[in-house]
Amino acid sequence: MAAFTMSISGGSRREFPKRAARGLSAWQELGAGGALLAAPVMAFADEIDSGDTAWMITATALVLFMTIPGLSLFYAGMVRSKNVLSVFMQCFAIAGLVSILWAMYGYSLAFDEGSALIGGLGRSFLSGVGVDAVIGTIPESVFVIYQMTFAIITPALMVGAFAERMKFSALLVFMALWLTLCYAPVCHWVWGGGWLSRLGILDFAGGTVVHINAGVAGLAAALVLGPRRGYPGKPMPPNNLGFTIVGAGMLWVGWFGLNAGSGLSADGTAGMAVVVTQLSAAAAALTWMSWEWIRYGKPTVLGIASGAIAGLVAITPAAGSVAPMSAIIIGAVSSVICFFVSTVLKRVLGYDDSLDVFGIHCISGIVGAMLTGVLCAVQFGGLGFGAGNNSIGDQVLTQAIGVLATLAYTFVVSSSLLILLDATMGLRVTAKQEVRGLDLALHNERGYII
Numbered sequence: 001m002a003a004f005t006m007s008i009s010g011g012s013r014r015e016f017p018k019r020a021a022r023g024l025s026a027w028q029e030l031g032a033g034g035a036l037l038a039a040p041v042m043a044f045a046d047e048i049d050s051g052d053t054a055w056m057i058t059a060t061a062l063v064l065f066m067t068i069p070g071l072s073l074f075y076a077g078m079v080r081s082k083n084v085l086s087v088f089m090q091c092f093a094i095a096g097l098v099s100i101l102w103a104m105y106g107y108s109l110a111f112d113e114g115s116a117l118i119g120g121l122g123r124s125f126l127s128g129v130g131v132d133a134v135i136g137t138i139p140e141s142v143f144v145i146y147q148m149t150f151a152i153i154t155p156a157l158m159v160g161a162f163a164e165r166m167k168f169s170a171l172l173v174f175m176a177l178w179l180t181l182c183y184a185p186v187c188h189w190v191w192g193g194g195w196l197s198r199l200g201i202l203d204f205a206g207g208t209v210v211h212i213n214a215g216v217a218g219l220a221a222a223l224v225l226g227p228r229r230g231y232p233g234k235p236m237p238p239n240n241l242g243f244t245i246v247g248a249g250m251l252w253v254g255w256f257g258l259n260a261g262s263g264l265s266a267d268g269t270a271g272m273a274v275v276v277t278q279l280s281a282a283a284a285a286l287t288w289m290s291w292e293w294i295r296y297g298k299p300t301v302l303g304i305a306s307g308a309i310a311g312l313v314a315i316t317p318a319a320g321s322v323a324p325m326s327a328i329i330i331g332a333v334s335s336v337i338c339f340f341v342s343t344v345l346k347r348v349l350g351y352d353d354s355l356d357v358f359g360i361h362c363i364s365g366i367v368g369a370m371l372t373g374v375l376c377a378v379q380f381g382g383l384g385f386g387a388g389n390n391s392i393g394d395q396v397l398t399q400a401i402g403v404l405a406t407l408a409y410t411f412v413v414s415s416s417l418l419i420l421l422d423a424t425m426g427l428r429v430t431a432k433q434e435v436r437g438l439d440l441a442l443h444n445e446r447g448y449i450i
Contacts, residue, residue, distance in 0.1 A: 049137035055266035056142045062257025063149035070250030077243025082437025083164045084447035094156045102148045109184035116195040119188045154210045160355030161218030170427045182410050200386030201402040205262040207317025207365045212406050215362020220414040227352030241301050248305035255312045259319035273319040276327035283331030284311025310338040314368035323381030334367040373399035
């Protein structure tokens with residue numbers, strides 16, 4: 001790959017040599033954020049590749065499609081009928097809120113030059129993001145909106161952990177603070193040139209940045225808010241599994257934009273990302289279905305949908321670095337572990353993660369991140385290790401550092417924010433509102449006419 005010149009917002013010039021000379025692997029240089037290594041690229045518009053740009057606009061639409069309507073439907077089908085609209089409302093509102101905050105300062109904190117811990121404010125209010133600004137071979141404007149869709153779906157994933165019991169006003173304040181203090185820093189660590197990217201962590205499309213980050217924050221929220229009234233003794237069946245399986249299908253399709261778009265170009269890496277994404281999801285869906293069939297005597301729609309999501313999450317960090325057969329292993333292993341956490345461990349520990357955000361997203365993210373450290377090795381058909389790592393042991397250690405740092409940082413910050421908000425404005429709806437249902441109590445609407 002030919003060298004290209006970058007112009008930083010302050011006007012200085014930086015020359016990036018060929019990938020091999022830097023010792024950077026393809027997915028680090030062209031991962032979901034690693035292409036930047038902190039600095040926005042400024043070039044002339046004639047350096048834009050129309051094919052790459054068209055693909056990235058399509059990938060952006062696919063990732064946004066994952067949240068609206070995919071995740072909205074997936075979650076709305078699993079709550080009780082009196083709360084179905086509240087889930088739609090939360091996902092839509094998060095999409096709007098995060099979009100504005102991302103343009104104001106989120107993008108800058110994540111991707112502008114700064115320290116090893118957080119980006120600067122040089123790109124606040126999208127300063128310098130004009131028609132001639134380029135990231136690699138695509139307009140920087142497309143990169144901004146593509147990354148915005150990641151920033152949208154990450155906090156939206158948390159909705160499932162505290163469904164049916166959080167005040168809408170508290171949710172909006174928490175999500176704004178969480179984007180600022182959790183998502184943007186972790187994104188910078190991994191994709192924006194921060195300390196984890198310098199260690200050579202492999203996270204092609206968000207196993208750490210998106211799924212571990214959201215999953216452990218969801219666990220914090222479930223613990224701080226406490227269980228739903230009547231949990232676990234009172235049955236709380238899904239209101240519409242048709243919504244859930246349709247939403248899962250939309251997430252599956254949208255995931256191709258999440259994973260295959262993270263290379264920022266329409267090339268062989270994108271093509272392989274599609275292959276491994278499909279295989280991991282398929283293996284995980286069939287594995288969960290089989291375990292459920294053996295354990296309970298019948299396979300369920302909720303089970304096969306949950307398995308597919310587990311496989312999609314697990315392949316996310318590995319999508320640009322593992323071979324097809326490795327993807328099947330990742331999907332199957334993640335499905336078995338998530339099945340255990342969601343059906344056994346959750347019941348033993350007694351926490352009310354309403355829709356298994358921690359059990360599927362965080363756990364699969366951890367499994368995927370760790371298996372990436374092994375299966376990226378050339379002897380397993382992978383593309384090799386991250387910068388500075390020379391063995392499976394080195395890469396696994398780097399992956400573990402990234403996982404543990406994200407778990408610890410996000411859990412502590414999320415818990416602190418939630419406790420603070422609970423003490424000031426209150427997090428939870430009243431008992432009367434919870435019994436009535438959030439649709440009527442908070443939005444004065446019904447999802448179903450009875």
